[in-house]
Amino acid sequence: MKKMTVLIAVLCLGIASSLFAAQTAAGNRSVTSTASAKKAPAEAFSATTPNTDELRRRMEQRSSSATSSKSSSKSLKDAAKGHFQMGVALPSRAISNKDTSAIAAKQFNRVVAENEMKWDTIEPQEGKFNFGPGDKLVEFARKNGMAVHGHVLVWHSQTPQWVFQGENGQPCTRELLLKRMKNHINAVLAHYKGKVATWDVVNEAFEDNGQLRNSQWRSIIGDDFIKIAFQYAREADPNITLIYNDYSMPNNAKRAGILKYIKEANKGKKVIDGIGLQGHWDLNYPDVNQAEKTITECAGTGLRLFISELDLNTNRGFRNSGRGLERVEGANDANISDMNRALRDRYAEIFKIFVKYQDSIDAVTVWGIADNYSWIRGEPLLYDKDLKEKPAVKAIIDVLDKAPAAKKSTLRKSTSSLLSGK
Numbered sequence: 397m398k399k400m401t402v403l404i405a406v407l408c409l410g411i412a413s414s415l416f417a418a419q420t421a422a423g424n425r426s427v428t429s430t431a432s433a434k435k436a437p438a439e440a441f442s443a444t445t446p447n448t449d450e451l452r453r454r455m456e457q458r459s460s461s462a463t464s465s466k467s468s469s470k471s472l473k474d475a476a477k478g479h480f481q482m483g484v485a486l487p488s489r490a491i492s493n494k495d496t497s498a499i500a501a502k503q504f505n506r507v508v509a510e511n512e513m514k515w516d517t518i519e520p521q522e523g524k525f526n527f528g529p530g531d532k533l534v535e536f537a538r539k540n541g542m543a544v545h546g547h548v549l550v551w552h553s554q555t556p557q558w559v560f561q562g563e564n565g566q567p568c569t570r571e572l573l574l575k576r577m578k579n580h581i582n583a584v585l586a587h588y589k590g591k592v593a594t595w596d597v598v599n600e601a602f603e604d605n606g607q608l609r610n611s612q613w614r615s616i617i618g619d620d621f622i623k624i625a626f627q628y629a630r631e632a633d634p635n636i637t638l639i640y641n642d643y644s645m646p647n648n649a650k651r652a653g654i655l656k657y658i659k660e661a662n663k664g665k666k667v668i669d670g671i672g673l674q675g676h677w678d679l680n681y682p683d684v685n686q687a688e689k690t691i692t693e694c695a696g697t698g699l700r701l702f703i704s705e706l707d708l709n710t711n712r713g714f715r716n717s718g719r720g721l722e723r724v725e726g727a728n729d730a731n732i733s734d735m736n737r738a739l740r741d742r743y744a745e746i747f748k749i750f751v752k753y754q755d756s757i758d759a760v761t762v763w764g765i766a767d768n769y770s771w772i773r774g775e776p777l778l779y780d781k782d783l784k785e786k787p788a789v790k791a792i793i794d795v796l797d798k799a800p801a802a803k804k805s806t807l808r809k810s811t812s813s814l815l816s817g818k
């Protein structure tokens with residue numbers, strides 16, 4: 397009987413000490429990784445003893461991630477929570493296609509119409525508005541809890557010629573062009589009120605040398621056409637975030653010209669809220685220093701930043717013997733092509749910069765769902781032409797997972813209120 401009591405006591409002690417060890421481990425883990433507990437609730441260690449269901453769930457989770465090591469089970473949008481939104485540009489055909497729309501819904505929480513909200517689609521003839529294709533995107537976003545970004549109100553490209561024409565095919569007057577601009581902005585912003593929280597108001601108005609592009613907008617209205625467009629947009633909807641969007645932002649002369657204009661335009665009443673850095677980059681351009689300089693200078697304006705059209709041109713600045721492949725020397729994953737490795741490492745490198753400046757960045761948007769949907773040739777995107785996920789996706793998720801959450805809320809109220817919380 398005494399022996400029995402001793403045995404029971406020893407058993408109890410054993411159970412108690414292993415419970416204590418488990419709880420201590422849980423405690424330590426929660427002390428050392430408060431940030432990752434926020435980021436990966438599914439993996440967060442439970443301080444209480446797991447029940448059978450919980451254990452089964454964990455085992456299933458482990459085995460499914462073991463069998464699908466090539467494609468990530470966690471999504472980009474989940475990994476990016478607490479950092480910035482993850483966006484994608486979609487054309488109508490990508491929404492109608494069940495495979496591309498499934499990828500978009502799984503990975504992203506922000507969408508932008510690749511062409512469907514441009515002037516030539518929305519107002520092909522004066523006063524005749526065609527919101528159908530844009531509405532399709534808004535509906536897709538609503539169903540999947542995604543924010544919608546508006547692209548674009550005033551641009552020299554994909555704008556019908558009637559906009560700039562007066563009588564007899566001559567350029568119209570400043571007054572007429574301003575009237576058409578205002579009418580377009582009012583109609584579009586009224587239609588998408590409460591549905592689209594951020595808009596590219598003016599796109600690509602500067603040359604690489606930092607001078608204003610000599611577009612018809614500028615030649616007919618004058619240098620103040622950008623500021624006026626923003627004023628019209630602000631009057632039409634005071635609650636949305638208004639963005640100036642351009643490419644080659646890492647180019648010093650161009651960036652200087654743009655930032656000077658923005659600062660001038662914002663003197664007095666602030667009309668420009670954000671800067672869109674398109675991010676049509678490649679495997680080498682811009683190098684890390686130039687990318688950081690670009691972001692810090694733009695963030696120095698105090699405006700919100702959007703990496704708005706990210707893709708990495710694999711034909712430009714890349715040779716098999718060039719820097720792109722030098723980066724991957726020593727990589728020991730033999731199952732992926734060299735280009736996929738180069739892209740994986742480059743996307744990871746760029747996202748490390750984005751998380752470093754995440755307090756200033758509201759969203760990172762890739763310009764296309766897969767290589768066969770891209771506006772440029774090559775392999776610039778995160779999915780290949782067979783819609784297979786590239787190693788870059790996992791690499792980006794790893795970078796996001798390792799980074800602490802942003803200190804301040806990176807989203808304006810208007811944007812977050814349009815997200816249904818997914």
Ligand code: XIL
Binds near residue numbers: 674
């Ligand atoms: C591109 C689209 O991707 C193409 O489908 C279209 O033919 C031309 O425009 N900068 C922008 C985007 O702001 O609107 C452009 O999109 C790419 C460059």
